[in-house]
Amino acid sequence: MDYVLRPARRDGAEWSLVAEAPDGTVAGWAALRSWTEDDGVHLYLTQGEVRPSDRRRGLGGRLLDATETAAARLVAERGVTATVMLGGNADDGQDDRMALLAGRGYRRTFTMVWMWREASPVPRRPMPAGFEVRTATVDDAGAWRRLAERAWAGRPFIVLPSEERLRSWLERSDRASFLVATAGERVAGFVAVSGDEIEDVAVDPDFQRRGLASALLARALERLGGPARLRTEGHDPAGARSLYERFGFRVVSRHHRYRKPLA
Template sequence: MPAGRQGIKLARMARDEALSWRPIERGDVEGWSALIAAVQVADHDREYYGVEGLLDLFQDPYRDFPRGSVGIFDGTAIVGYGTLMSRTAADPEHQMRYWGAVHPEYRGRGLGGRLLDWAESAAVPLHRDRYPGRPLALSTYTLSGNREALALHEAHGYRPVRWFHGMARDLSAPLPEAAEPAGFEIVGLTPDAWEHARLLRNDAFRDHWGSTEMTPESWAHFMAVGAYRSGYSFIAYGGDQPLGFVIGHEYEGVTEATGHRDAYIALVGTGRAARKRGVAFGLLSRVLAAAKAAGCDTASLGVDADSPTGALGLYQRAGFTMEHTSVTHLKSLPG
């Protein structure tokens, strides 16, 4: 190796030796949020996480921060992170989810690969605690245009398996007419109807790729997050029969980063028996009108590009357009 390049390598190793690795704690969320913001700017990622949203993760019953998270620290500054989330079932395999990134100024030093190595190692004991003897896979996602991230995952044996679109619409543009289908009634989603919504969600998504049932435990956490907005959440009934629902969030991190308010449609689903009857479109129309009336500037959502229910077409009819596409990668691990 030429002397100059050897000097560069030694200097890089010296810098890496100054980095420390440890689990992420609640006291780290301010720095963690700043790190995610830097990554978003560099990668043109639209997943904004403020402090409130990150703190909510510590209450998730399917996350184990002491064993299933790691931060890379340069002194007191967090410059990289990785987290794992277990799923509610291992059917047919346990697709544990990984989420991580490295600060743009610390890239090119192998830290992204080391985070993937950490995730694959840390996932195994967490998996065995929940689903002993069942197959294990690790899933992660990258933006479709992020060549470096795509190459990193390919080099580590991950294969692309699914594509998801991020969609948005301007609420200042004309909204679809908020008409309710004949014989249906759309009302606000109050706590006494949350269990109806959970059962609808499980029915609606049981034929969706990678979806597992939401347990009462995971649903309670989902409905308790600080971003939940009851004013953007509705349920449809036909008589006493629940038919469909929509749940809206609003993230402070988005407002802080972009300067505008966005109503994020976290979930929308129709029971299988009520599909193709206009329930989902009626629910979407209602939440868009409610968000606009509350002062939101935009609405956004995510959708499986190959949704079995034709959700992409539904959202396009409601005025949503695609903004970005993410790729889900999967790798089988020894369980």
């Protein structure tokens, strides 16, 4: 089938197009957006979709080729000198997309998982000695940023939010569900909950392996008082997934991240 690729606008994309079928309907789309990670890698994420009736006709490959060409052009136009990687995502069940990415030289680098916990009694976890817990304030933004920098130091694929973004997040959030653990004047850890989602649990490396993360998570779940969900790294580099599993969370979906160098 003869598809026509033409530019189109897509929210949040730096470049995008659609594929039109001979009858004028949209058979697929592709988009590109980019960012620089904390280790200096500049990532161009390829995105796209082909409607089921038009799959297995080579359209997905054409869209991916066009997206990679656009990424190379943008890199040249912008004079990017950092390491540049192309990225692509695929969820469990998207076998065609996984095969396409693998066939074009992309390698699976990590997997994010969504986890779910049914409403059930929360395991009791006492707060370790020497720590106090309070509700978060907007003024915690700087301390949260510094804690995150220390907790995620040296990890790839990370873009930590700025202090300004954290402050904005705290300002517009229901901080009654955001808890901070302190050791004297220092912020030692925090847990953030929005709706039924545990958005983050973090502990400063100086205070890890004392049961602080477990105690914060237990208090967050008790306040939530119902089912909970969260997203974390499937390969469990810091033990977060193992912590959540001990509290009854189970994996319900996987989201795979692929990468390859820009040729």
